Amino acid sequence: MARERRRRTTIVDVADEAGVAASTVSRSFTNPSRVNAATREHVLAVAERLGYTPNAAARALESGRTNTVALVLPDITNPYFFGLIKGAERAAAAAGQTLVIGDTEENPAAEARVVRTLGPAVDGFVICSSRLPDADLVAAAQHDPLTLVNRQVTGLDSVVSDYQAGTRQIVDHLASLGHQGFVFLGGPPESWSGARRWRGLQAAARARGMTATRHGPYQPTLGGGVAAADSALASGATALVAHNDLLAIGVLGRLRERGVPVPGRVSVVGFDDIFGSEFCAPPLTTLAERVREAGGRAVESLLMQMQRRDSQPARLVLPTQLLVRASTGPPPP
């Protein structure tokens, strides 16, 4: 069965059919104010009738603007990023931009490659949880507008969560329940946000006179929860704060497996409020970030940056919110 493909309608086809010059058609689309309203209406009608769609590649070639922004992140399937992606996608769509997503597989080399190859094809980058050294990020920003999420680098735009306040909320919560200390189940050592979380927890614990011990690093996955739970249990801790919800849910699973009551014997706190943390067993107490907003704001900041070039870098810090669910309670007597 033959599937033929029609040649796509170009601006010239529309111009001929409408009896005007190609540039008038172009202006009718991109610069409506500089064309007679009646002419424009006619052109648009003809374009519509012919099924004309501007060719993005051609437009990009001339104007240099691709109307495409790239969202680069370590792993699309990590539920932490879902909201981020959606937020970025919405913001991009609202601004008439196409969003391409680059998955770096948690790999710095792949990340560098993605940024390099996508460079000429996009107007700018939103890079999340980058694994690249500061210098590389600064260098990349030389070529293309750039906004970081979950990372701050001097001179670059960024959107991060307020871990200082957030970790204090967690520690206050545990303290108010009567816990004397907690174990932090650490994630990857290179994780920028992991470091911030731990630092915040330490500071808040110190201020409260609580003990804070770090275990790990563990894989920030469900599977990582097994070792993390066992280690924490052996330490006799009454409260566990996990690097993220994925790990926390894994910990919960392991504890159930070992018949350890939560929160009767240990309380568990996570970070992120990912999909699933409300219906795992027991529902997880966690520090929610405004990930969706972060994604949206990052794109907006990027677009803004493209408008007025030389300005102060925008550093956004988003508030966090502690969701107290069923995985935390008083320590055992």
Added chain:
Amino acid sequence: MARERRRRTTIVDVADEAGVAASTVSRSFTNPSRVNAATREHVLAVAERLGYTPNAAARALESGRTNTVALVLPDITNPYFFGLIKGAERAAAAAGQTLVIGDTEENPAAEARVVRTLGPAVDGFVICSSRLPDADLVAAAQHDPLTLVNRQVTGLDSVVSDYQAGTRQIVDHLASLGHQGFVFLGGPPESWSGARRWRGLQAAARARGMTATRHGPYQPTLGGGVAAADSALASGATALVAHNDLLAIGVLGRLRERGVPVPGRVSVVGFDDIFGSEFCAPPLTTLAERVREAGGRAVESLLMQMQRRDSQPARLVLPTQLLVRASTGPPPP
């Protein structure tokens, strides 16, 4: 603080620096066989030194190929699509293609718009769970290569799951536990896969001499589970098969809220094996689809289709697998 941007290196820069013509540089990249090996090596070295990256837009303009494929789906944040996205992304990357994702917000008009505007910018489409009528899909395929996921239309490439076998597995499982019938909690009436699922369940039930009743339609979300659970409970059913896991998990939540033991009083089965279905309470028995493979195969089928144009449409049917977890058991005595 001024952030300057360097002009990007072009093919001409490389040509000048290497002392050859631009066309030779071009050939060195895209047609290695038609250039002297030594020249090519030299050109490549110079390109590397200058940090040259081909401009995709310019390349697309001339060649017509954009090396970009679009993945169009109703909702990026729906966990059902995570694996699909990842699979598609991997397959695209492996083939040197960029993947852009179009979110249609479950909206046929938005879907049509996405397909139309993305058309000239991509080499082809993978459209998942399309809400568009067959005719529109066929029309779209006139312009661009197209592969459908979760949908079959005569003459078009498609990748779907084997619901016939899958639903039989579900029904056999329930029968083997001693259930005499079940209630199907339906999703959106327009859902192609929902219709297939129900049809398969009915057929399998008939073959087994079981009763199958459809309730709904319900929103295929966690929230939809409230009404679905209440309605099913009122009917006195001993087993519920939900339109998808999202709904099933919502049902589980509602049942717990009402103090109904699962599977003691009712068994619950879902579809999809989404993230979370293994750690909800109780872990969900569900029919797993090979979503990741589906995404990958769809992209591959698309790429294949772009090579040899007029051929038989490829219709792929992927096997499913019943994951028996803790939400199903014998009916109450």
Added chain:
DNA sequence: ATGAAAGCGCTAACAG
């Protein structure tokens, strides 16, 4: 094997 030249579809001066 390589170079010169002609566009791809569109936008952006520059005239008129």
Added chain:
DNA sequence: CTGTTAGCGCTTTCAT
């Protein structure tokens, strides 16, 4: 307000 004229960076004949 609109048409003409150059290209954007690259690929692709067509010569050499």
